[in-house]
Amino acid sequence: MKRRYRFLLSFLAVLGYLIFFPRELSSALSLTPQAIFDLDVSRTAQPVEETIPFAASGYAGFIDPEGRPVYTEKLRYGAAVSPEALINYDSVSTQLVLRNNEGDIRSVIETRGYPFFLQERLLVISTDRLKLIEFSLDGEEQWRMAFPSLVTTCAASGDRILVGLLNGTFLFLDKGGDILFRFKPPEGRIKVAYGAAIDPSTEASLVVAGIDPQTAYLLEELKGELNSIDSFILDSELRRNLLVVSLNSGRFAIEQNNGFILLDRSNLRRRKFSIPGQLLTVAGHPGSDILAVMSRDGTDRYLTLLGSESRYRGGLILSGNDTGTSIVWSGDRLIVIADGRVLVYHLEFV
Amino acid sequence: MFLLKRPVAVALFALCSLILYALDYQWPVKQVFLTGTFGEDRGDHFHSGIDLGGGEQDVYPVDQGELIYFYEESAPASVVPSGLGNFVVAEHSGSVLSLYAHLKASPDGLRNYQLDPAVPLGVMGESGSSLGIHLHLSVIDSDTDNIVNPLLILPPLIDTTHPGIRGVFLARGQEELDLNKGDEPLASGRWDLRLDLYDQSEHSYYWPMAPFRVTVYINGSESVYMTYEFLSFEDGTHYLVNTPGFSHSSMYLSETRISLGEINLNPGETHFEIVVADYAGNETVFQQAVEVR
Numbered sequence: 001m002k003r004r005y006r007f008l009l010s011f012l013a014v015l016g017y018l019i020f021f022p023r024e025l026s027s028a029l030s031l032t033p034q035a036i037f038d039l040d041v042s043r044t045a046q047p048v049e050e051t052i053p054f055a056a057s058g059y060a061g062f063i064d065p066e067g068r069p070v071y072t073e074k075l076r077y078g079a080a081v082s083p084e085a086l087i088n089y090d091s092v093s094t095q096l097v098l099r100n101n102e103g104d105i106r107s108v109i110e111t112r113g114y115p116f117f118l119q120e121r122l123l124v125i126s127t128d129r130l131k132l133i134e135f136s137l138d139g140e141e142q143w144r145m146a147f148p149s150l151v152t153t154c155a156a157s158g159d160r161i162l163v164g165l166l167n168g169t170f171l172f173l174d175k176g177g178d179i180l181f182r183f184k185p186p187e188g189r190i191k192v193a194y195g196a197a198i199d200p201s202t203e204a205s206l207v208v209a210g211i212d213p214q215t216a217y218l219l220e221e222l223k224g225e226l227n228s229i230d231s232f233i234l235d236s237e238l239r240r241n242l243l244v245v246s247l248n249s250g251r252f253a254i255e256q257n258n259g260f261i262l263l264d265r266s267n268l269r270r271r272k273f274s275i276p277g278q279l280l281t282v283a284g285h286p287g288s289d290i291l292a293v294m295s296r297d298g299t300d301r302y303l304t305l306l307g308s309e310s311r312y313r314g315g316l317i318l319s320g321n322d323t324g325t326s327i328v329w330s331g332d333r334l335i336v337i338a339d340g341r342v343l344v345y346h347l348e349f350v
Numbered sequence: 351m352f353l354l355k356r357p358v359a360v361a362l363f364a365l366c367s368l369i370l371y372a373l374d375y376q377w378p379v380k381q382v383f384l385t386g387t388f389g390e391d392r393g394d395h396f397h398s399g400i401d402l403g404g405g406e407q408d409v410y411p412v413d414q415g416e417l418i419y420f421y422e423e424s425a426p427a428s429v430v431p432s433g434l435g436n437f438v439v440a441e442h443s444g445s446v447l448s449l450y451a452h453l454k455a456s457p458d459g460l461r462n463y464q465l466d467p468a469v470p471l472g473v474m475g476e477s478g479s480s481l482g483i484h485l486h487l488s489v490i491d492s493d494t495d496n497i498v499n500p501l502l503i504l505p506p507l508i509d510t511t512h513p514g515i516r517g518v519f520l521a522r523g524q525e526e527l528d529l530n531k532g533d534e535p536l537a538s539g540r541w542d543l544r545l546d547l548y549d550q551s552e553h554s555y556y557w558p559m560a561p562f563r564v565t566v567y568i569n570g571s572e573s574v575y576m577t578y579e580f581l582s583f584e585d586g587t588h589y590l591v592n593t594p595g596f597s598h599s600s601m602y603l604s605e606t607r608i609s610l611g612e613i614n615l616n617p618g619e620t621h622f623e624i625v626v627a628d629y630a631g632n633e634t635v636f637q638q639a640v641e642v643r
Contacts (some may be wrong), residue, residue, distance in 0.1 A: 062511055078423075078431050092479050094393070112393040112479070114431035127479040128398045129431025130588065148583035149496040150439075150449075152419060152432045166419060166447075190441065195427065211418065239463060240420050241427035255427065265497065278459075280426045324424075347516045 029290065029305045031316060031345035036065055037231065039340050043071045043103050051101040053081035055339040056326035060088050062101040063337075065330045067344035071081030071103040079116040085137050087115045095252040096124070098137060107278060125151060132163065134177060143177030147213055151242055155205070157198035161207055164193025170207050172226065176284075180225040185209040185217060187233075197252055204265050206230075206244055206252040214246075216254055218265065230268050234261070247284040247291065255279045260293075266293030276302045283327050283334075284346070292334055294327050303324055303336065304348075357518045375503050376467055377413045379404060379474065380452060384506065384551060385484060387559040387629075388499035389479060389572060390603040396425035396581055397560070399449070400500050406483050408470035409450050412504065415442040415465045417492035422459055423477055427588060433469035434486065435478025440465050446503075451486035452477050452520055455463040476634035496591070497581040501562075503628045509630035513561040516606065518636055529622065540616050543574065543610045544603060549628045558606050566610060567623040574610045615642045 006149040010327020039059045043314075051062035051070050060079030073079075077091040085106065086099045096109040113124040113133065124133045129150045153164035159175040168191025172181040180332035185191070195208040205219045214237045218230040236257040238241075243255035259274040260282065272302040277297025283295035284291055290304040318325070318338055326337040336343040379402055386401030400470040419439040421432050434451035439462060441447055454475035457554040465471055476483045489498040501507075522542040527536065548558030548616065566574035591593040601608050624636040 078430075091477075092481055112433075114433050114479075115429050116429065118429075125430055125433070126395055127392065127433060129397055129432065130398070130556075131395065131428075146583070146586050146588060151430060152421075166490075167492065192419050192439075194419075239417055239461075240422060240425055241429070243427040254389075279425075 007249070008330075009345055016289070024026050028349075029306070029307065030348050032348055033343070034105065034333065034346045035342075036345040037063075037067055037342040037344075039069055039337070040341060041069045041072060051083060052135055052328055052335070053083055053086065053101075054326050054328070055079040055081050055336050055344075056324040057233045057340050058324065059337075059340070060086055061103075062086070063335065063342055065333070067333065067342045069329070069342060071099075071101060078114065080117050080122070080266045082120045082122070084120065085117070087122075089115060098122075098139065101179075106137060109135055114156075118154060118161065119158075121156055121161070123154070123161075125343070132177075133163075133208070138238050145173070145177050147171075152193050153196050155196040156163070156200050156243075157200055157246070158202040160202045160205075161196055162198055162207070163194045164196050164207065168192055168209050170196065171215065171305065177319060181221070183207065183219060183226060183228075185219070187213055187215040187217060187231070194238065194240070195242045195254070197244040197246040199250060199252075199265065201250075206246070206263065208234065208244060210221055211239065214238070216261075216263070218252075218263065229264075234272065234339040242317075243282070244289060245282045247282065249265055249289060251284075253282045255290070258338075273306065275304055275330065276300075280325060281327055283329055285329050286331070290347070292327050294325055296325075297326075301338065303327065303334075356441075356624075375505070376410065377504055378402070378409050378412055378448075379407050379485060381407060382432050384507065384559070386486075387549065387561075388501065389562040389576070389581070391598070391605045394598070396598050398581065398588070399451075401483045402474075402487065403482070405452075405474075407474050409453065409472045409474055409485055409508075410442050410469070411442075411465040411471050412448050412489075412500075413442045413446075415440040415448070417461055417463045417465055417471070418447070419457075420461045422456060423460060425492050425595075431480035432477075435475065435480060436472070437478075437486075438471055440471070441492070447490040447492050447493060448500075449486075449488040449490065451488070452480045452484060459462055462532075474482060474588060490591070492581075497588075499562075503577065505629065506550065509628060509632065511550040511551050511628075511631040512634045513547060513626045514558075515624065515626055515634055515636045516548070516592050518622070518630045518638070519544040519546070519607075521609075529638050529640065530637075534617060535643045536620075538615050538642050540612045540614050544607060545610060545612050545624065545626075546607045547626050549604050550624075551628065561626050562629045563625075564610065564626040565625045565627075566613075567621075567625075568613060568615075569621050570623075572615055576610065610624055617642050 048064045059072050062070040073088045080087040081302045087096050098107045100106045113126045115124050122135045131146045133144040149165040149167035155162045160174040163171045170183040190211035196276045198205045208216045213233040220229050245253040252263045254261045262271045275295040280294040293304045295302045332347045334345045381404040383404040385403040389395040418441045428560040436453040437451040439449045453472040474485045489500045518526045563577045581588045587597045620642050621639045627633045
C-alpha cells in the first residue's frame, strides 16, 4: 500500500475513533482518598465558621469543609439538619430541641409534628401529613397551612415552597405561606404528586405526577404567571416519592428505575443515564458540570462520576450494609458519609 | 326540620354512595382490636382514621384495588418525614382511597401494585409516631377529599358497652359550672356548652375513645347535633361535617372534653337532655333541669 493511502487510512481510523468513542481520549476523573474520620466524636475543641450539615449512617450533625466532624449525635428517630441547626427527634414527642452547629440549644419548639429543613427553612409537618408550619430558628411560628389532601412531596428555594399533594395538586407558596400558584397536572389515570424540585433562581420548577402515564412537567414563572414549558412521560412509573434534584446551571435530575434523566432547562434536552441499582443521591460539583451519583445495588453502593453530557468518567464501590449514605461536594473534595465514617476524596483529572 | 347547606348535602350524598360501594369491605386485620376512633383529639388535629392493635399481624386491603402511593421511611426520596411511618394508599372502585399506616418497612423497598383482599399488603408495625404496634386506617373520598370514618364502611363490630358522660358544663369567661351540681339558678344569656365524654367497646383497650354522635335537646328542641362521620376541608381548616361544623381548635378543650358551642338560655326552667351514642347505637342519656334567672 502506498504511503499516502496508509496515512489516509490512519487518519480515517483516528477520525472514526474520535467520532464513536470521543470520551476515551479526554481526561478521566478519579477520586483520590484524602482523609477518613470517625463520626463517633461528639464535638471538636475548636469552633469553626463554616459547617456542612449531614444526617446519614446513623448520625446527624456537622462537619467542616475538610470533612472533619464538628458536632455529631447518634440519630434518635430522625433528624432535620441545616448549615446552622440540628433537630434530632424521637418518634413520639411534644417538643423539638433545636441546636446550633456547636451543639448548644438555641430554641425549643412545642409540637407533635416532625421537622425537616428545605434549604434553610424549618418546616414541621403534622403527624397526619395534612398541615405544614414554618418556624424561625428561634422557634417562632411564621405561618401554618392545612391542606385538603395528604402532603406527599415538598421542595423549596429562596422564598418559594412547593407542596405536592396526594390528590395530584401542586401548590406554590410564598414566604408568608400564601398560595401563589396552583398546578393540577392534566395527565394521568391516577393523580398523585410524586416529586418536585425548584431551581435556585426560583424561576423554574420540575414536578412529577400521575400514573398511566407518569409525567414530568417543567414549569416556569414569568410575569406573575406559571407556565408549563415542557412535559414528558416517564417510563418507570414509580409509585413512591422519586428523587427530583435541581442541579447547577439549570439542570434537573429525575430518578428512574436503574438510572435517571437529566433535563437541561436551557435547551430542553433530555438524556437518560443508567446506573447500577437504585439512585440514592446526586450531587453537582460546584465549579463544573460534573455530577457525583450514589446508587445501591444489593449491598453494594456505587459512586459514579459523570462529566459533561452524562458520560461515565470514573467511580468507586463501597461495600457494606449501611442504610444511610450521604455525599456532598466541598470545593474539589467529595465527602462521603457512610458506615459511621467520613470519607474524604479529592477530585482529580487523570 | 332543618335545611342542609349545599356542601353538606353533597358530602352526605357522596358518603351514601361510598357506603353503598363499601358493602363488600373487610377489616384489614384478622384480629380486630379497636384502640382509637375517628375524630379523637391528637394534640393539634382530629384523628383522621381508626387505630387497630392486637400485635404484629398481616394487613390486608379492605377491598380489591390498586396501590397508588407508598412511603418508605428509609427511601432516599422520602424528604418529608412521616408521622404515619411507612404507609400505603390504595384506590378502590367508587373513588374510595384507603390508607394503611405505621407498617413495618418493606424488606426490599417494594410493594405490590395490584391489591387483592386475600393477599397482605404489609405487616402491622410501629413506624412513625406510634406508641406501640398498631395499624392506622384512614378512608378518603377522592372526589371530595373528605376523610370518612372507616367504621361507616367496615363490617359492624359487636359492641354492647355504652359511651360515658363524665360531666356537662356551662362556661362563660373564667366561670365554669358543673350541671350535675346545679342547685343554684343560672344566669340567662349565652353559655358555652361543654361535655366530658368517652367511648369504649368490647374490642377496645380501656382508654377513652371518641363516641359517634352527640345530640343536645334544650326544652325538647334539638339544639346541637354533631357526628364523627367525616372531616371536610373548608377555608383552610378541617371540620367535622354537620350543622354548624366543628373544627379541632374550636372543639377540643382536652383529650375528652369538648365544646359544643354557645347556647342561649332564657329565664325560666330549662330542661337539658344530652344523648351520646356510639357506632353500634348504644346510647347514654344525661338529663337535668335547671332554673334560669
